[in-house]
Amino acid sequence: MDNEELIPVSRRGILAGGAATATIATTPAAAQAPPAEGPPPTATTVLKVNGKAMTFTLDTRTTLLDALREHARLTGAKKGCDHGQCGACTVLVDGRRINSCLTLAVMHDGQEITTIEGLGRPDDLHPLQAAFVAHDGYQCGYCTPGQICSAAGVLAELKAGVPSHVSPDLDEVKATHDELRERMSGNICRCGAYSNIIDAIAEVGGIKA
Amino acid sequence: MKPFTYERVATPADAAAAALKNPKAKFIAGGTNLLDLMKLEIEAPPHLIDINRLELAKIVETDDGGLRIGALVRNTDLAADRRVRKDYAVLSRALLAGASGQLRNKATTAGNLLQRTRCPYFYDPTKPCNKRTPGSGCSALSGFNRNLAILGASDQCIATHPSDMAVAMRALDATVETIHADGRTRAIPIADFHRLPGSTPSVETELAPGELITAVVLPKPIKGAHIYRKVRDRASYAFALVSVAAVIPKDGAPGRLAFGGLAHKPWRVPAAEQRIAEGPKAVAQTALAGARTTPQNAFKTELVERTLAAVIEQAKA
Numbered sequence: 001m002d003n004e005e006l007i008p009v010s011r012r013g014i015l016a017g018g019a020a021t022a023t024i025a026t027t028p029a030a031a032q033a034p035p036a037e038g039p040p041p042t043a044t045t046v047l048k049v050n051g052k053a054m055t056f057t058l059d060t061r062t063t064l065l066d067a068l069r070e071h072a073r074l075t076g077a078k079k080g081c082d083h084g085q086c087g088a089c090t091v092l093v094d095g096r097r098i099n100s101c102l103t104l105a106v107m108h109d110g111q112e113i114t115t116i117e118g119l120g121r122p123d124d125l126h127p128l129q130a131a132f133v134a135h136d137g138y139q140c141g142y143c144t145p146g147q148i149c150s151a152a153g154v155l156a157e158l159k160a161g162v163p164s165h166v167s168p169d170l171d172e173v174k175a176t177h178d179e180l181r182e183r184m185s186g187n188i189c190r191c192g193a194y195s196n197i198i199d200a201i202a203e204v205g206g207i208k209a
Numbered sequence: 210m211k212p213f214t215y216e217r218v219a220t221p222a223d224a225a226a227a228a229l230k231n232p233k234a235k236f237i238a239g240g241t242n243l244l245d246l247m248k249l250e251i252e253a254p255p256h257l258i259d260i261n262r263l264e265l266a267k268i269v270e271t272d273d274g275g276l277r278i279g280a281l282v283r284n285t286d287l288a289a290d291r292r293v294r295k296d297y298a299v300l301s302r303a304l305l306a307g308a309s310g311q312l313r314n315k316a317t318t319a320g321n322l323l324q325r326t327r328c329p330y331f332y333d334p335t336k337p338c339n340k341r342t343p344g345s346g347c348s349a350l351s352g353f354n355r356n357l358a359i360l361g362a363s364d365q366c367i368a369t370h371p372s373d374m375a376v377a378m379r380a381l382d383a384t385v386e387t388i389h390a391d392g393r394t395r396a397i398p399i400a401d402f403h404r405l406p407g408s409t410p411s412v413e414t415e416l417a418p419g420e421l422i423t424a425v426v427l428p429k430p431i432k433g434a435h436i437y438r439k440v441r442d443r444a445s446y447a448f449a450l451v452s453v454a455a456v457i458p459k460d461g462a463p464g465r466l467a468f469g470g471l472a473h474k475p476w477r478v479p480a481a482e483q484r485i486a487e488g489p490k491a492v493a494q495t496a497l498a499g500a501r502t503t504p505q506n507a508f509k510t511e512l513v514e515r516t517l518a519a520v521i522e523q524a525k526a
Contacts, residue, residue, distance in 0.1 A: 040212035060215040060257070063244070083245050084312060096285075096314045102241045103315065106215055107259055154310065162289045165305040165445065170294040185445035186309025 043106045049074065050118030058105055065089045067105035068115055076116035076145040080188070087187035090146040090153070091115050097153025099186075116145035119152060128152060131200035139191035147187045151201045154183045158205065175207045211253040217262055221388050221423055224260050228419030229390035231256040236421060238281055239316040241308075242324040251334060251341055265423055268292070274429035277386075280319035280422045284308070284374065287318055296430035299454050302437035303377035309446045319422035322375055322385065322402065323414065326368035326473075327448055329353060339365045340410040347410075355505040356450060361472040362501065366410030370403060370474050371448050377437055379475035380454040380467035384426045390419035396426070403474030413473075431465065433458035434524035438516055439469070451512045457524035461486060464524075466517075468496065471509065489517035 044057045049072055056062075056071055065082075068074045068091070077100055080088030084102040091100045092114040120126030128148045131137070138144045158179065163170045166182040173179070180198050189197065201207075218224045228234055234256035237243055246252040265279035268290050276297070278287060287293060288304035308316060330336045330348040337346035349357055349367050357367040383399045397415055404413060416422070439452040452469035463483050468476040481496035493514035500510055 041214045043215055060213055061210045082248065084241055084309075087309065087311060090311055097311050098315045099241070099311045102244050102312075104215075104237075104240065104244065104257075107237070107240065107261060109217075150311065153314075157285075157310065160289075162285060163294065163301065163305060164310075165302075167305075170298055170301055171291075182445050183310050186311045 045106045045109045047072075047105065047108055048110070048112045050114060051112075056105060060104065060106055062105045063101050064091070064093075064103045064105045064108055064113070065100035068100060068113070074115050074117050077149070078142055078145060080143065080146075085188070086143070086146075087150055088143050088146040090150040090187065092149055092153060095153075095156060097150050114149070114152075116148055119148065126152070127204045128200065131203045132197070135196045135200040135203065136193070137197040137200040138189070138193050143187060143189045143191075147184070147189065147197055150184060150187045151197075151204075154180065154201065155205050157183065175205055176209050177202060177207065180205075180207065210247050211250060211255075213254055214256045215259065216256070217259040219262060221263055221265070221421055222392060224258055224263065224421050225388055225390040225392065225419060227258045228421070231258070232418060234258050236260050239283070239312075239320045241312050241316050242320065246325060249332065249334065251332065260421070271426060276427045278318050278425045278427065280317060280424055282318045284313040284316045284318070284321060285310070287374075288313070297377075297381060297427060298435035299380060299437050299456055300374070300377040300427075302435065303373040303439075303452075303454055306437055306439040306449075306452070307373035318374070318425055321372050322378075322422065322425070323416075324371055325413070327371045328357060328368040331368060340368060340406070340413075343409070343411050350503075353505070354503050356448070356470070357503075357506055358472045359500045359502045359506055359509050360476055360497065361405045361474070363406045363408065363410070365408055366406035366473070367503075368406065368410065368473055369470055370413075370472070372475075373437070373439060373449065373452060373469060375399070375403070376452055376467045376469035376475040377454040378425060378427075379477050380456055380465040381427055381431070382465075383428075385422055386424040386426060387416065387420045387422050389417060394423070399425075399475070400477070406473050410473075431456045431458075433464060436520050436523050438520050438523070440512060440516055451509055451516050453513075453516050453520050455520045455524065457485060457521070466492065466496065466520075468513065471513070485521060489514050489521055492517050492521075 040059045043060050046055050068077055077091050078088035080086035082101045084099040089099055089101040090097050094112050120129045128151050158175045161173050163173050164182045166178050167173050180201050235254035237257045237259050266281040267279045269277050271277050284304050288301045294301050330338045331340050336348040339347050358369045378399050385397045385402050388394050434457045436455045439449045441447040449470035454467045457464035464485050466482050478496045481492045484491040
């Protein structure tokens with residue numbers, strides 16, 4: 001995958017490009033040879049990233065997060081812990097939020113991936129992005145793309161009536177601040193902007209209490 | 210992470226055949242635990258068999274009034290299923306008490322049963338661990354063991370099983386259905402599915418090499434208060450110190466009680482269930498018979514009793 005023309009030249013772009021060049025290999029997909037000798041096995045995968053089909057030939061070990069950051073050069077999703085504990089890597093796959101660090105790119109062949117870049121643009125913010133700005137829902141901003149993708153997933157889950165640990169009634173799920181706090185527990189903010197993050201999500205979700 | 214080859218299979222029989230061809234291969238579904246362990250090279254399969262496209266993501270009613278939960282049903286979908294919410298609320302509650310929203314969207318029913326312990330020494334390749342490296346010793350016995358087992362442990366391993374879901378399934382007497390690499394199928398009662406560590410803590414379940422879980426079957430619903438109470442170090446997104454899955458009938462009939470956070474498998478003592486009417490002290494006394502604690506985890510015995518008190522109180526409400 002090479003979409004260099006879309007990215008203005010920056011230190012970040014050059015670093016991402018260097019990593020991509022180093023790891024793309026060309027051996028056939030689904031190779032059955034034992035991986036002890038020679039280059040690591042690769043596989044070809046098509047991901048629909050933010051509405052655009054992208055073909056990747058990747059070392060099978062490549063996580064969805066690394067495919068997005070290092071190969072598609074979408075550096076919005078962040079690598080925090082790389083073990084599914086911090087939520088900075090959260091993206092939407094077929095509309096559902098997941099930790100992109102804990103899944104392999106090859107497992108998502110044909111699926112729709114939405115990253116923060118697909119939710120909104122600087123000149124056309126997603127309502128959650130605008131609300132995070134209005135409510136000061138961050139300090140350093142590192143966790144913010146994951147927080148916003150997770151929040152988009154949370155609002156969809158609430159709309160679908162998916163219960164949570166704090167739902168008093170499993171059958172009648174009501175959107176409350178408590179529900180938001182529980183549902184956002186997989187997204188850590190070391191700056192501690194939690195209360196403003198909840199206010200921002202509540203505003204977009206029309207959640208009063 | 211060690212390099213591996215990868216293939217995607219379309220049917221359970223293909224999955225089983227692929228496993229037969231590659232004895233060291235691992236099945237991958239949600240991957241939330243397996244990839245975590247592969248990054249640390251605690252797991253290093255040379256081949257991954259991706260089973261995500263198998264037709265095992267449905268929940269269907271069984272002839273005898275229960276539910277057959279496909280192995281690939283995601284934790285979120287199982288917890289949110291209308292039939293599970295209504296008739297097996299203890300299972301919904303247990304699932305929702307576990308992990309984070311992102312992980313529940315990915316983690317599967319079968320994978321949840323097969324997740325590995327979060328014992329800190331299992332996760333630390335620089336330290337001995339009989340589960341990770343058989344025969345190397347157990348660092349936890351004299352190490353940091355505050356959250357480790359007080360029941361059913363051995364001098365080889367005091368790890369706990371981390372699942373919440375499995376504790377509710379134990380209370381509900383679920384059955385695990387599998388297919389062998391040669392195509393044979395079998396049904397394993399959940400009581401027998403997970404093993405105690407004994408002298409082989411690296412062998413955690415009854416599954417044979419290459420045997421694939423296809424479904425978990427719940428018997429017909431049990432009426433009563435369905436409760437899952439989990440006590441942990443923070444309010445959300447943490448493993449249990451102690452958890453209780455309970456189904457307590459309103460008419461005073463014996464209920465069901467299974468415990469998490471105490472052992473290498475969900476813990477259930479039928480004799481303790483007969484004593485619910487006598488109160489939490491009596492139940493805890495029977496449930497914890499044979500408990501062996503360390504100075505760090507001795508608090509769990511009292512925490513079991515207090516958690517039971519809260520559960521029994523809630524059941525009366």
